[in-house]
Amino acid sequence: MELTLIEISLLGILVLCLLVQLSFTLFVHLKLGLVKVEDIPADATEPLSVIICARNEARNLEQFLPAILEQDYPEFEVIVVNDRSWDDTKDVLKVFTDKYTHLKVVTVAEGTRFFAGKKFAVTMGIKAAANEWLVFTDADCFPSSDKWLLGMQPPANAAQEIVLGYSPYLKKRGLLNALIRFETFFTAVNYLAFALKGMPYMGVGRNMAYRKSLFFKNKGFAAHMHIPSGDDDLFVNAHANRHNTSIRIHPETHIWSEPKTSFGDYLKQKKRHFGAGKFYKDTHKFILSTQIIVQFLFYMALIAACFIKALWFPALGVFIFSILVRCFVYPKLLKRLNYAGLVWWFPLLDILLFIFLVFNGILSIFVKKVQWK
Structure with a gap:
C-alpha cells in the first residue's frame, strides 16, 4: 500500500518526535538512574x-x-x-x-x-x-x-x-x-x-x-x-x-x-x-521548550495517525515502542526517588501530565497575576 505525502510526513513527524524523546530519556535522564548514590x-x-x-x-x-x-x-x-x-x-x-x-x-x-x-x-x-x-x-x-x-x-x-x-x-x-x-x-x-x-x-x-x-x-x-x-x-x-x-x-x-x-x-x-x-537562560528555555513541544507533537501526530487506516498500525507500534523503552528507565527512577507506588500508573500518568502541562501553559497566557502567599 502506497502512502500519500501527507501520510509520510505525519509518520515522519511521529518517528522524529520519538527519537528526540528517547534522546532525553537515554542520554540525559538515564544518567540519574545509573549514578552512584x-x-x-x-x-x-x-x-x-x-x-x-x-x-x-x-x-x-x-x-x-x-x-x-x-x-x-x-x-x-x-x-x-x-x-x-x-x-x-x-x-x-x-x-x-x-x-x-x-x-x-x-x-x-x-x-x-x-x-x-x-x-x-x-x-x-x-x-x-x-x-x-x-x-x-x-x-x-x-x-x-x-x-x-x-x-x-x-x-x-x-x-x-x-x-x-x-x-x-x-x-x-x-x-x-x-x-x-x-x-x-x-x-x-x-x-x-x-x-x-x-x-x-x-x-x-x-x-x-x-x-x-x-x-x-x-x-x-x-x-x-x-x-x-x-x-x-x-x-x-x-x-x-x-x-x-x-x-x-x-x-x-x-x-x-x-x-x-x-x-x-x-x-x-x-x-x-x-x-x-520565562526568565531562564536562552539555552535552558530552548531545551525545556523542545521537550514540551516534541511531546505535544508526538501525541498530536499519534492521534491523527490513528484516524488514518494506513497509519494506525505503525503508529501504534511507535507508541508501544516508546512506552517500552521509557518503562525501562523511569520505573527505576521512580523507585530511586521514593515514588515506587506510581510505577504501575506510569503510562496513564504520562498522558495526564502532558494534558495538564498543555492546559497550564494556555492558562498562563491569560492569568498574569501571581504572588507568594
Missing part, C-alpha cells in the same frame, strides 16, 4: 545555617519545625523569617525559641517599605545567618531523617558552591495527588539529570543549599527582584554551572512536603513556577 558523611566539616521563610505557617511550624531543629549535626542554627504573619506564627516561634537556643527568628513587619515577597524574606534570613553555608527549606516540609543536614553539608570540593537536593510530596488519596507527585518526579529527574550532565538550570527551595558569599557576590536577587517567584530556580539558573554544582539524592537527604489538595491551589502553584521559567 553518595553515602552520607559520618562527620560534619563546618557549621551551617538553615533558612525557612514562613507566612501564616503556625500549624506547619508546630508540626514540622522540631524535625529540623533536632537534626544530628554538631553545629548549626535555624533561622525562621516570620514574613508578615497574622496567625499564631509569632506565638509558636516564641515557644520554640524558649526551648531551642539555636533557633533565631527574623520578623518582617507588615507595612515594611521594601519589596514585599518571599525574596525579601529570604534575603533577610541570609543577612541574619552567622555561617557561610546556607541550607534552605520551607515551613511545610520535614526531612526524611535526622541525617539530612549531614547529607546537605558543604561538599569536600571547595569550588562547589551549590548543592541541589530532592523534595518529594507526601502520598494522599486521589488522582490529583498522583498527578502532583508524578509531575514533581519528572521535574526532579530533569533538573537533577541535567545537573549531572553539567548543565544545572534550576533547584527547588524546599531542599537546596549554597554559599552565602555566592549570594552577595552576585547581589542576591537584584536581577530578578521584580519577579514574584524564582527565589530558588532563578538564582540557580543564573549562577550554577558544571563546576560549582552538585546534587544529593540519598534517601536520608530527601525533604518531604505537603502537597496541594485542590486543583485550584495546584494551578496557582504551577503558575508561579511557569512564570519564573
